[in-house]
Amino acid sequence: MEAIFIYILKTSGLITLFYLAYYFLLRKETFFNSNRWFLLSGLITSILLPFVVYTKIVWVAPTRTNFTSPINTTIKTIPVEESWFDTHLNLCLIILYVSIITLLLLKFAFDFYSLKRVIKGKTVQNQADFKFVDVSENIAPFSFFNYIVYNSSLYNTSELENILEHEKIHSEQNHTTDVLMARIFCIAFWFNPIVWLYKKAIMQNLEFIADAEALKKIADKKAYQYTLLKITTHENCVAITNHFYQSLIKKRIVMLNKNQSKKKNYWKYALVLPLLGAFVFLFQVKVIAQEKKQKEVNGVKEDIIVNTKSDPKDVFMYKIKKNTTDKELDEIVQKLKTNHEIIIAFSDVKRNSANELTGIRVDVRRKNGKAQIMQTSGNEAIKPFGVIVIKNQDGTETVNLQTGEKIHQPVTMGEGPDDAESYTSNENSPTPPSPPSFPDGPMPVANVDMSKMPKPPVHPKDVSDEKAMKKFNKEMAEFHKKMETFEPDMSAYEKEVEAVMAKREAIYEKEMAKYEIVMQKFNQDMEKFDQDMKKHETDIKKHEKEMKAFEKENKSK
Structure with a gap:
């Protein structure tokens, strides 16, 4: 039982390591697809690496x-x-751990039931590899594997096109697998708050991917952002799906307007490798x-x-x-x-x-x-x-x-x-240096008060009601004018953020230059250590060979 607890503790520690690396180094980069695989590899590595053992x-x-x-x-x-006390404490911990996992599994099963209830009995329109389901419920659009569910009566033609392009990306790239995988880890490691933040990071990054890919097929970038704002009126969503709105509209709009990260920043992904090496040498x-x-x-x-x-x-x-x-x-x-x-x-x-x-x-x-x-x-x-x-x-x-x-x-x-x-x-192996942390601190305060942002008008349920539709279109025109007043403030805020991040990146690059020098020394020490280990193994083999020759000589006598 102690071995299981140690394994869970090591896995939680590795998940925390990958999350901190993502949060401080990669969260604000626009390498969305690379971030996706980094986060997924973090979950897989945290499960497998505790089984890797270095023998000394x-x-x-x-x-x-x-x-x-x-x-x-x-x-x-x-x-x-x-x-x-020890006996009963261990028993109580096991009962608590299993009980909460059972409750979370029941919630997981209920979410599947809710999804099935939404789709059941609805007309499914097959198109290419997608299955479109048009529902009547006031629910946020979402995708689940190749199913794309939406309520067409709530949107005009342009808005619906934007939504479907976004959900197609989720379906094409199989983002549902990421969501389910993150949910399973939350169930298994419910006691670790970092795991829940890790799940949130995965889902946010999936939205960034879908937004970036959808904009490649959508001509009107501004209309797409207005569609994001309109979807905020829908609070109902299915928990285990990729739904169009996930309470991160401000972050998504900022990312949509953010300049592409420089390719040289890809080196940040390699910083996790010495930390994993240190984990093996220290705990494995x-x-x-x-x-x-x-x-x-x-x-x-x-x-x-x-x-x-x-x-x-x-x-x-x-x-x-x-x-x-x-x-x-x-x-x-x-x-x-x-x-x-x-x-x-x-x-x-x-x-x-x-x-x-x-x-x-x-x-x-x-x-x-x-x-x-x-x-x-x-x-x-x-x-x-x-x-x-x-x-x-x-x-x-x-x-x-x-x-x-x-x-x-x-x-x-x-x-x-x-x-x-x-x-x-006897301290044989060199200790790897710790990489510098990305400078942190307060960010500029946005001049945009999101609480004062105008709310989009509610689309009439009956699209054949000409009077209601005329009123709705008039309100939408006024809504678009009010939204245009927010654009200058958003642009100024983006420039302030970029200026602060540029200063921090300059500081971080200087620290990394020092770190690289120390890492070169560490690599040299590791090479010497490997050479000493190989010489040691050679000496052992030589000794064994001499012993066999000695025994053979004694037998012949």
Whole structure:
């Protein structure tokens, strides 16, 4: 169960990483189609990348204490019973998680039912790859795969043409798949607010794509923007569809009039790659410990390599957690003494007000008279760790103190006479630099008061009513005149926004120039690291070859 929670946490973190990269770097660029694939690849990567594991081999002596990730072998765990609070807390979290997912799935099913109810019984007009459905309900136009649903009585010929061109783009480019995919992620990761913002970003970007592509086929750009404003009178829409109006009219109009982004800004997409690399090196490292043993041949001792994944006969683990009681510590002491003839002592035990362990010293005395010591102390509760007893094939036993802390930086503690402590750290891989953040800050305030924007007149339901239609056309003419007063303010606002963004881009480009220099140094360090790793592998293969030749020579004698 813990592994599932960790996977969900890692996936949520990756989704957050992609969203922040989109929000600060790509949101205001006009690379709408590229942004679409960036957002979709973010969802797919967040699901798959937690399964990618980087394997690191650590060579240890059999008499050393190794702080690494758990040994990958069959482990006979002698557990310390979990507290009543931990057991019931995990159960409550699982019930809460599943319950909310169930409710969201029911809402998802209801949305499908609502869509089916709108289309059911209506006349479907097939044209090319599209299925047009003209309904009588006062509902915003929308598309769902190749279905395009609208109420033709609410619009004149020009407006209806603009709407259909927009919805055709949604259908042709299969935008419904993006919407459904984003909805599924919201259901699975409902607890992460970034996921809901991610879904909103996907749907907004789809509207930008449809607007930009539709304008390539529509001659009157101004009429298209008026159509956007007219659709704002329709508040009803189907949740799981691409509907023409999505409460972002101002953003869509700004994007329609925005200058095309410079192609050189495509480099922003590559900035996510070092962050993904850092994620793998920091959280996806699997450490495999391999032991060096000594074999005596003709009176000469030689080191041989033994892989602890296959060499141990049995492995026993005695866990110590933050809520382990003094009584449970005493039980571990007795079991190690009885089962393995190992003397272990827990001292300097410190607890906080919640009776959680915040400090402890562990002294292990082995049968050969040598000792191992681990001590930790602080204000926070300790991380779980364990005493590992490895029973080897030859009948001997190896004792390790093992914790999951900093598995990307393995730490070994030397073994010597009583009370001897020796610490060395092994940091093999270079740490990638963090890319600069795009400058943020307040944006210019638009002179356009959207609350004062005139509302378009309501189209008569009965198009054959000449008096009503004449009145409607007159009101529409007045509406167009009032809307023209907003255009100068919108143009001035766009210039102010472009000026602010130009200054921020200049600052960001300077920071990126510095970052690229640091990245070159990082790449050089990585190349050296790769060369060292290849040399290390070559040495291992050479050693194995020599050992095989040595064994063959001994057999022939």
